Amino acid sequence: MKNFLSVIFLVLTSFSSVLAQKTTINKIVAIVGDNVILQSDIERDYANYILQGNAENQEIKCYLVQQMLTQKLLSQQAVIDSVTVTDDEVTNEADRRMRALIQRAGGQERLEQFLNRSVIQYKDQIRPDIREQLVARKMEGKITENVSVTPLEVKRFFESIPKDSLQYYNAEVEVGEIVMYPELTKKEKESFRDRAEALRLRIKGGEDFATLARLYSEDPGSAIEGGSLGFFDRQVMVKEFTAMAFKLKPGELSPVFETEHGFHILQVTERRGEQVSARHILIKTSPTPESLNRTKTSIDTLYQSVLNKRIPFSTAASLYSDNNETKYNGGMMLNAENVQVRTTYIPTDKLEPAVFLTIDTMKVGQFSKPELFTARDGKQGYRFLYLKSKTEPHRASLELDFPKLKEMAYEEKVGRTVSEWFEKRRSTTYIKIDPEYQSCSNMKLWVSK
Numbered sequence: 001m002k003n004f005l006s007v008i009f010l011v012l013t014s015f016s017s018v019l020a021q022k023t024t025i026n027k028i029v030a031i032v033g034d035n036v037i038l039q040s041d042i043e044r045d046y047a048n049y050i051l052q053g054n055a056e057n058q059e060i061k062c063y064l065v066q067q068m069l070t071q072k073l074l075s076q077q078a079v080i081d082s083v084t085v086t087d088d089e090v091t092n093e094a095d096r097r098m099r100a101l102i103q104r105a106g107g108q109e110r111l112e113q114f115l116n117r118s119v120i121q122y123k124d125q126i127r128p129d130i131r132e133q134l135v136a137r138k139m140e141g142k143i144t145e146n147v148s149v150t151p152l153e154v155k156r157f158f159e160s161i162p163k164d165s166l167q168y169y170n171a172e173v174e175v176g177e178i179v180m181y182p183e184l185t186k187k188e189k190e191s192f193r194d195r196a197e198a199l200r201l202r203i204k205g206g207e208d209f210a211t212l213a214r215l216y217s218e219d220p221g222s223a224i225e226g227g228s229l230g231f232f233d234r235q236v237m238v239k240e241f242t243a244m245a246f247k248l249k250p251g252e253l254s255p256v257f258e259t260e261h262g263f264h265i266l267q268v269t270e271r272r273g274e275q276v277s278a279r280h281i282l283i284k285t286s287p288t289p290e291s292l293n294r295t296k297t298s299i300d301t302l303y304q305s306v307l308n309k310r311i312p313f314s315t316a317a318s319l320y321s322d323n324n325e326t327k328y329n330g331g332m333m334l335n336a337e338n339v340q341v342r343t344t345y346i347p348t349d350k351l352e353p354a355v356f357l358t359i360d361t362m363k364v365g366q367f368s369k370p371e372l373f374t375a376r377d378g379k380q381g382y383r384f385l386y387l388k389s390k391t392e393p394h395r396a397s398l399e400l401d402f403p404k405l406k407e408m409a410y411e412e413k414v415g416r417t418v419s420e421w422f423e424k425r426r427s428t429t430y431i432k433i434d435p436e437y438q439s440c441s442n443m444k445l446w447v448s449k
Contacts, residue, residue, distance in 0.1 A: 029065060031432040032072035041068060053104075062440035065433070069446060073425050074136035083142060085134040093130050094123045095233060108231035108277070120273065143421050149409045157409035158398055166396045170347045175359055176331040176386035178306075178316055179323040180299045181379055182291035189285060196256045196263040196283040203253060209267060209279060218262065219282040227279035234274065241266070245276050287380050292372070299370045299382045307367055313386050322381065331386065343403060355385065362387045
């Protein structure tokens with residue numbers, strides 16, 4: 001951890017030096033039409049590249065120059081085509097990036113120390129660059145918005161792939177689930193609320209908040225830090241937590257309140273504009289035997305209705321499942337390894353072990369019996385599974401893999417469309433690149449016009 005923070009310190013210190021001493025290093029790296037790319041722009045993005053956990057590699061600067069050339073061409077066309085982004089879009093993206101930086105640096109105070117400026121000052125500084133990046137992204141979307149592929153184009157794309165280069169796919173399945181978590185009655189929740197209230201009274205009586213958080217809080221991420229959550233804005237926490245945090249004055253202790261995670265005691269330690277620094281103690285609720293029995297009865301009844309075809313599985317999932325990640329997809333699990341394409345086809349080696357063991361002996365179209373399980377976040381509940389389809393290991397084929405091949409054909413066509421657009425723009429735009437970067441292998445197309 002110490003070495004990692006040292007790297008961050010060196011990177012951000014050098015970045016701050018770049019920003020503070022532009023006059024000493026700011027030569028013009030490239031000219032694109034009416035816009036210039038400065039050496040300090042490259043150093044800034046390279047510092048961010050290192051900060052994201054990448055190893056030092058000076059060759060990356062060649063690709064950063066190429067990215068900026070591309071961005072400038074797109075943003076210039078965006079002005080012509082009246083493509084814009086709103087201030088809110090820029091603010092949201094700036095906030096997202098700052099949350100990531102704060103997390104990697106180990107807190108807002110530490111990041112501000114490294115940057116030698118406040119987070120607010122830094123966000124203001126990067127807003128113009130973020131705006132240009134978002135505009136360029138939107139412009140690229142406009143270039144490709146009418147791209148589509150027909151079944152014939154997918155077939156031609158597939159036939160263009162050499163047979164010995166066809167991708168090999170492991171066995172894949174489509175698996176649905178219906179999940180039910182126990183709901184505690186008000187009386188069943190009392191013992192958990194009482195535990196939180198007892199800790200609140202001890203704090204009001206003079207005991208140290210941080211010590212009690214370390215001893216009793218059931219939030220493992222903050223308990224070790226004395227309950228400290230650092231600075232956060234209104235977008236980070238669940239709504240009940242956010243409402244309480246932004247209502248309290250610094251130093252004020254909240255009453256016990258409930259969120260989906262359990263019962264909390266909250267204290268705001270500092271407020272800066274639209275951010276607060278707070279600490280909390282969490283007492284999680286857990287199912288009682290009675291609540292588990294009620295849930296088992298409910299899911300058994302639903303299972304029989306699905307099994308006897310009184311209600312379609314997808315309808316039952318959307319109406320009754322408690323897993324928000326799957327219920328709005330008709331209960332079907334999505335391939336978490338392929339976030340770019342929302343596909344329900346999941347390689348069997350990527351399934352949760354418990355899911356694989358259950359569906360391994362099932363036939364396509366079957367449902368497993370409801371069973372008690374523990375979710376990734378530790379919540380206990382009941383679920384039953386549906387094996388919708390299964391394919392054996394195989395080379396890519398049109399019959400079995402048309403959705404994947406269609407996506408690949410689409411991506412190839414998008415790439416070709418963008419490349420053709422850039423080729424036309426490069427040929428009609430004044431572009432000059434500093435000799436230091438002309439030797440980069442990826443600059444050939446940019447310097448040969």
